[in-house]
Amino acid sequence: MASKRNGTLYLGVTSNLPYRAWQHRTGQIEGFTKKYRCHMLVWYEHFDDIQDARACEYRMKTWKRDWKIALIEKDNPVWRDLYPDLNR
Template sequence: MKDGWLYIVASKRNGTLYLGVTSDLPTRIWQRRTGAGDGFSKKYGCTRLVWFEHFDNLHDAREREWQMKKWKRAWKIELIEKSNPQWRDLWDMINR
């Protein structure tokens, strides 16, 4: 089974959030940054990677995504600010 990544991209600090899952985080974030596709993140300008978590398999990442999609917005913001209080774009951490 493939590794999985759960991630949050934002339009800006405290802006619109998008929670997603992928097996290839650098490629998926590049797609978000360049506006590839016609989805939610493109429509709302969610291009800044502000949080991510690695899982040993994609299934576990998807299960966690389903849980977190039910979370209140404040809980997601708290999660981001715990590890990334400045809401820095974490692209450089994954694009090596």
């Protein structure tokens, strides 16, 4: 999740991405995403195993910001909000 292009970034793990992204977008969850208005889904990766997803999240939280931006821009160079695509 991002506040805007090159803005504040948030990453997390969920077993229900459409619902969790909606919660963040609508301010249903108190905390970081609400405070910093991280409402745009700009990148996601699917995992079959939640433990693999958590391990990836843990690794990515140690990454430099530039690495995260490069990952986003590899597949989403204009930082398009991907949320509308989730329910297609």
